[in-house]
Amino acid sequence: MDALILLGSLFLLIAIGVPVAYALGLAALVGAIWIDIPLEAVMLKISDGVDNFSLLAIPFFVLAGAIMAEGGMARRLVALANVMVGFIRGGLSLVNILASTFFGCISGSSVADTASIGSVMIPQMEKAGYPRVFATNVTITGSVQAILIPPSHNAVIYSLAAGGTVSIAHLFLAGVIPGLLLGLSLMTLCLAIAQREGYPKGKPVPLREAGKIAIEAFWGLLTMFIILGGILSGVFTATESASIACVYAFLVTMFIYRDYKWRDLPYLVHRTVKTVAMVMILIGFASGFGYIMALMQLPFKVTEFFLSISDNKYVILLLINLMLLALGTLMDLAPLLLICTPILLPVVVKFGVDPVHFGMIMLVNLGIGLITPPVGSVLFVGCAVAKVSIEQVTKTIWPFYLAMLIVLMLVTYVPAISLWIPSLVTF
C-alpha cells in the first residue's frame, strides 16, 4: 500500500503535467504524511540533496560544454571529422557521427550536440544531396554518444542517484567503449545506407589545411584530457577538474578562437542557469523522494518482486531494459536516472551486476529514450533544427533504432565493454 501511495501519487502528478521535479517533491510529502514522518525531515532531505560537493561537477560540465559549443567549437569539430572521414562514400553522414563523438569529449549533453552539430551538418548534408530526414536521423542518433563519452554530467547524476557509492572516474572510463561502439555501429549503418542509395563522396582535404584544422580543434579536445587526466592522476577531484575545464573553455573561446562576443556572455549564462537549475532542483526533490522510498523499504520490496519473477540475471536485465525503454518513451533521462536508480540498483546488485556496468546500461537505454516518440527531447530539438516533422523521422529511423538496440544488448550482456577500461585503473 505504501508503494501504491508514493508511486501512484508521483505518476498521477506527472501525468497531469506537474513538472517532474515538483511531482517528486509533492509525492514525497504525500508519502511522508501517509507514514507519519515530520515534514521538516523531508525539507531537510531536499536541501541536503543539493548540499553535496560532487554535485557541483554537473553545472561546471554543462557550462564548459555550453561555452565550447557556442564559442565555435562545433564548426571546428565538424571540420576535423571531415578531414578524417569526409572522403568516403556517404562521408558527410560519417562526419556528422564522428563530430558528435568529438563533441561528446567536451559536452555531455545530447540536446546541445543536436542543436550545435545539427545546425552545421543538416543543411550541409542536404546541399550535398542527402535527404534531410536521413540527415536528421544521423544527427539525433549520433548525439546519444555525448551522454556516454566522458565527461558526462549524466554519469555524475547516476553516481549521485546511486548514493555516491559509484566512482565518477570509473563511470567516465566505463563510458568510453560503449560510446565508441555506438558511434561505430551508426557509422557502419550509414556506410551501408550510403552504398545502397549512392550518396556522394567528399573530397580529401589537402594535408596542409588538414594540419591547420587539427590544431584548431586540438584546443577544444584538450578539455577532455584535462578532465580525465586530472581525475585519473589524482590531482583533481571530478568537481575540481570540471571547474578548471570551465575556466579553460572560457580562455580558449574568448582568447584563442575569439568567435564569441563578450556582450553575448550574459545570455549564455542565462541559458546555462535554466538548463542546470532544473536538473539541480530535480536532484533536491528526488533526494526527499528517495528518503521516503527508503523508509518505506521500497527498493527491498522491488528486489523481492523481481526475485519472484526469475532468478536468472539475464532475464532480469532484459525485463529492466524493456521497462526502462518503455519509460524512456515518456520521460526525460535525468528524472528517470534519479527515480529508477535507487529502486533498480539494489535489484541488479543482488544479481551480481556491477553498479558501474549498470550505469552504462541505464545511460545507453535512456539515451535511446531521448530520441523515441512521443516524448524525446533530442528528437524534438533535431526536428526543430532540421524543420522536419516527427512523423517523417519516425517513419525512417527504424534501422538506427535497431543499431542502438544491438549496442544496448551488447552493453547489457557483455560487461567487459563497460568494465574493461576501469579495471585497468586503480585509485
Add this chain to the structure above:
Amino acid sequence: MKAAYVRAMDALYLICVALAGVSLILMALIIPWGVFTRYVLNSGSSWPEPLSILLMILFTFAGAAACYRARAHIAVTLFANLATAPVRTGFALLVEVAMAALSLFMVIWGTELVGVTWNQVIAEFPFLSVGVTYLPLPIGGAITLLFIVERAWIGPPSRDSIVFREPASAD
C-alpha cells in the same frame, strides 16, 4: 495594475537569474582557486568548498524559481495534449494548484528549518548562521508563488518577454 505586476515579476526574474548566474561564475572561479592554493601556494584554503556549497544552494532555489517562469522545468505534457480542451484546462489548473501547494510547503517548513537552525554557526564561517544555508528554500518558494500568481491572474510571459530574450546575433 496587471502591467505593473508583470514589470515587478520581470525584475524578480532578473534578480533570480542574476543571483544564480553570479553564484555559478563564483563557484567556477573559487574552486580552481582552491586547487591553486593547494598545489602552488602549498597551503590549501578551507573556504572554497563550503562556500561553493552555499552558492550551490542559492543557485538551485533561485534558478528553479526562474525556471518555473521560463517554463524550463521538465514535464510530461503528452496526456494533457491528448485530452479535450476542457480537460486540458482542468489539468493546467491542477498543475498550478500542485505547484502552489509545494511552494507553500517550502515557505512554511523552510522558514521553520531556518528558525530552528538560526542559532547554530557554520564551522568554516563562524560569523554565519546555519539558518542562512536554508534561507534559499523559503525565499525560492515565495518567489515561485509570486510567479504562480502571475500565471493564474495574467497568464504566462509573452514571447518577447525578458525570459526568452536572445542576443541579436543569434539565429
